[in-house]
Amino acid sequence: MTSVPSLSQLSEETLKKLPRPGNDFDIHEGKLLAPILRTRIPGTPGSIAVLNHFNDFFKQTLPDWTVEFQNSSARTPISGNKEVPFVNFIASRDPPWASKGDVGRLTLVAHYDSKYEPKGFIGAIDSAAPCAMIMHAMRSIDAALTRKWDDMQAKGDGLDSGLDAHTGIQVLFLDGEEAFKTWTDSDSLYGSRSLAETWDETTHSAMSIFRTPLSSISLFMLLDLLGSKDPTIQSYFPTTHWAYQNLASLEGRLRNLKQFKSSPNYDIKSGHVDEPQWLVDAEKSEHLLKSWTAIQDDHVPFMRRGVDVLHIIDTPGRANFPTVWHTIHDDGEHLDLPTVEDWSMLITAFAAEWMELEGYFDAQDAAEKMYIRKTEL
Secondary structure, three states: OOOOOOOOOOOHHHHHHOOOOOOOOOOOOOOOOHHHOOOOOOOOHHHHHHHHHHHHHHHHHOOOOEEEEEEEEEEOOOOOOOEEEEEEEEEEEOOOOOOHHHOEEEEEEEEOOOOOOOOOOOOHHHHHHHHHHHHHHHHHHHHHHHHHHHHHHHHOOOOOOOOHHHEEEEEEEEOOOOOOOOOOOOOOOHHHHHHHHHHHHOOOOOOOOOOOOOOOEEEEEEEEOOOOOOOOEOOOOHHHHHHHHHHHHHHHHHHHOOOOOOOOOOOOOOOOOOOOOOEOOOOOOHHHOOOOOOOOOOOHHHHOOOOOEEEEEEOHHHOOOOOOOOOOOOOHHHOOHHHHHHHHHHHHHHHHHHOOOOOOOOOHHHHHHHHHHHHHO
């Protein structure tokens, strides 16, 4: 029998009180989502503007996070001999007492670039909305992280040993996922290929727990094609099926608590309508999962180097992608905003359980109100 990590479960009270995004996902004026809903082709002003949006968000709203950029360049089928620049955005937060090479990190990932064609392509599900979901989730747990780590330092409990004392969290917004012309091994995944290779070749100090930044990734949780109504999310990898099942359990609990705005039961005062389930493989054993190797995405360069991957991607019909995928209709107007908000709540809950934040969400409402006041100045 394979042993898997056991995450500390959030209480029903905490699930009900998790911060909501409010108007931050408004497609025209929302502080998180609207700035990403533009063309973001690598190396263009739109791409730079979105990078600045990410940087401003973390620097101003989450100042305890470390922000880095990883740069690379490559020729593409449309650039001829000209090198196109690619910039990966990296934000992380670790326990304040832990050395960089001693921290294992939950890593939340989405790509932020948009396709070269069709002209004017926005890519709302692909992947502006997933980026905004991750931003909301990190903002929602940040104050609780501070309280937890302050409490641990005050008590001096287990700071020199134990998994909890060496668990951090990391965000990757990757550039160059999309092919410029036709998807091939060389015309796709520009940013993730560069970052995976760089991190695999970068070593921590000799006495570190983790040899490289790549090996310090505890779970590579990749979000893609999310924001359409009634998504179908399969489980792809037996080694991370336990994490998929934890996410599915949180989905079920949030639905039972009527916390999902996209649910048919959200506004029902009495009675009950059959509840859909996004994560459809939750009841399966990891031994019964189908082998899906055909879905190429930013996880591939990391998975090939041994990183554990949880791929959260919408595949309706268990074979296809959402109908707006790679069409000009993948824009803000075609997002289902209740579904976008529900995803942000689910990701928040998953990250909070991973970081074992139950009991540390007191005064979270005050932190959210402070953020709103600061952004309105």
